[in-house]
Amino acid sequence: MAKVKTRWVCQNCGYETLKYIGKCPDCGSWGTLVEEVESKSENVSNIINDDSKVCLINEIEVTESIRLQSEFEELDRVLGGGFVQGSLVLLAGDPGIGKSTLILQTAGNICKKNKKLLYVCAEESGSQVKLRAQRLNVNSDNLYVYSQTNVEAVINQIDNIKPEILVIDSIQSIYTSNITSSSGSVSQIRECTNILMDIAKNKNITVIVIGHVTKDGNIAGPKVLEHMVDTVIYFEGDKYKSQRLLRSIKNRFGSTNEIGVFNMVDSGLEEVKNPSELFMKERTEISAPGSVIIATSEGTRALLVEVQALVGTTSYPAPRRVATGIEFNRLLQIIAVLEKRIGLNLSKHDVYVNVIGGIEIDEPAADLGIALAIATCFRDVVVDNDCVIIGEIGLSGEIRNVSNIEKRIYEAQKLGFKKAIIPKQSKKLQDYKDIQIIQVSRLMEAISACVSKK
Numbered sequence: 001m002a003k004v005k006t007r008w009v010c011q012n013c014g015y016e017t018l019k020y021i022g023k024c025p026d027c028g029s030w031g032t033l034v035e036e037v038e039s040k041s042e043n044v045s046n047i048i049n050d051d052s053k054v055c056l057i058n059e060i061e062v063t064e065s066i067r068l069q070s071e072f073e074e075l076d077r078v079l080g081g082g083f084v085q086g087s088l089v090l091l092a093g094d095p096g097i098g099k100s101t102l103i104l105q106t107a108g109n110i111c112k113k114n115k116k117l118l119y120v121c122a123e124e125s126g127s128q129v130k131l132r133a134q135r136l137n138v139n140s141d142n143l144y145v146y147s148q149t150n151v152e153a154v155i156n157q158i159d160n161i162k163p164e165i166l167v168i169d170s171i172q173s174i175y176t177s178n179i180t181s182s183s184g185s186v187s188q189i190r191e192c193t194n195i196l197m198d199i200a201k202n203k204n205i206t207v208i209v210i211g212h213v214t215k216d217g218n219i220a221g222p223k224v225l226e227h228m229v230d231t232v233i234y235f236e237g238d239k240y241k242s243q244r245l246l247r248s249i250k251n252r253f254g255s256t257n258e259i260g261v262f263n264m265v266d267s268g269l270e271e272v273k274n275p276s277e278l279f280m281k282e283r284t285e286i287s288a289p290g291s292v293i294i295a296t297s298e299g300t301r302a303l304l305v306e307v308q309a310l311v312g313t314t315s316y317p318a319p320r321r322v323a324t325g326i327e328f329n330r331l332l333q334i335i336a337v338l339e340k341r342i343g344l345n346l347s348k349h350d351v352y353v354n355v356i357g358g359i360e361i362d363e364p365a366a367d368l369g370i371a372l373a374i375a376t377c378f379r380d381v382v383v384d385n386d387c388v389i390i391g392e393i394g395l396s397g398e399i400r401n402v403s404n405i406e407k408r409i410y411e412a413q414k415l416g417f418k419k420a421i422i423p424k425q426s427k428k429l430q431d432y433k434d435i436q437i438i439q440v441s442r443l444m445e446a447i448s449a450c451v452s453k454k
């Protein structure tokens with residue numbers, strides 16, 4: 001009998017090693033390495049009929065990629081014009097954010113076009129899905145629901161039903177019999193994704209895979225499969241609020257610039273076709289000292305978000321600093337600069353900073369906005385309502401240049417903002433008609449530029 005080979009796999013990033021180590025050398029997380037039995041030699045191609053053949057590049061017929069619209073404009077735009085036939089799309093997000101809801105509604109829309117869809121609910125029973133479908137008013141003769149966790153069983157059903165779209169909800173709860181590791185482990189997720197990729201490419205089925213993002217390292221997040229799939233879209237937002245954001249972070253068939261905005265109501269997700277309206281409406285209601293709009297950019301996308309600060313006299317021996325949605329050390333640094341460079345004495349004040357909408361900002365371009373939120377709250381003045389703030393702060397209080405400045409300004413302009421405070425060094429590459437650009441080089445300048453004297 002052959003010796004059973006095992007290896008240790010980081011459940012966070014997929015790093016593999018033969019011996020146990022406490023800290024993953026790749027991603028730096030502790031205690032995430034789990035022993036997994038190596039897969040049997042049985043190969044993916046043994047399960048799936050291989051009907052592709054080797055051919056000359058000149059002989060390959062170019063087929064225009066066929067797009068399947070979901071009838072959700074917000075989703076189609078993020079996908080680059082709809083689901084590409086034969087592609088594998090990963091929809092990732094926190095548990096409970098509304099992934100199953102979005103996909104079930106999308107499934108309903110697609111099935112109305114006489115397309116067969118197989119919905120594999122590995123986490124829920126058929127009746128649970130039915131209940132949700134009733135609440136969402138989804139109902140079709142083309143929608144097949146299959147409560148199954150075994151990938152091989154799913155493949156059998158694909159051959160029976162011959163769907164055009166396959167939904168897997170979720171990748172963490174399915175398993176392949178090829179591997180002995182438990183479902184949700186890195187090896188299972190990888191192997192299952194491989195098999196699903198094969199289904200997509202060889203059978204020309206559009207595969208939509210749902211994946212949970214977990215904060216603790218025990219369950220493999222979709223991070224390990226991001227590089228394997230064609231498109232990765234994230235569904236995010238504050239679980240306790242109704243606003244939901246959809247954005248793609250990888251797309252082989254379109255740009256990753258677009259975001260989609262949804263509203264979660266009792267009857268499911270509603271599209272927010274004009275986010276600026278929603279945004280401005282909320283904004284006028286809030287308009288208070290310590291509230292600032294910043295333009296953040298992750299990768300190539302720009303997104304306007306509201307940052308709020310609350311500064312008040314402390315009743316603790318050491319003042320409290322609380323950061324939600326921004327890095328804690330970044331907040332400390334900004335407070336230090338405010339104290340040293342513009343003489344704001346915060347040593348007896350608690351400072352709370354919060355990014356609205358459950359979004360995490362990890363780029364320095366938000367510095368200036370955060371600083372202005374704190375400074376205006378401290379001085380009890382209001383930043384102009386139609387003003388967006390962009391800039392990094394250096395330790396000497398200088399405003400530093402940031403990347404993608406044009407995209408940020410463009411986004412602000414699109415959402416109806418009239419004024420943008422940006423770093424002095426940034427090149428103004430074009431004339432903006434609808435938005436006034438104010439370039440600043442010091443913190444004080446920025447404050448006087450965005451606070452109108454009464």
Ligand SMILES: Nc1ncnc2c1ncn2[C@@H]1O[C@H](COP(=O)(O)OP(=O)(O)O)[C@@H](O)[C@H]1O
Binds near residue numbers: 102265
């Ligand atoms: N009976 C209900 N009425 C209204 N909203 C509900 C109901 N059940 C669930 N929801 C909403 O749907 C969300 C869960 O959506 P779901 O699609 O199951 O999330 P995910 O698949 O991402 O875990 C809940 O957070 C809640 O906002």
Ligand SMILES: [Mg+2]
Binds near residue numbers: 099100101123169
């Ligand atoms: Mg779900």
Ligand SMILES: [Zn+2]
Binds near residue numbers: 012015028
């Ligand atoms: Zn790791």
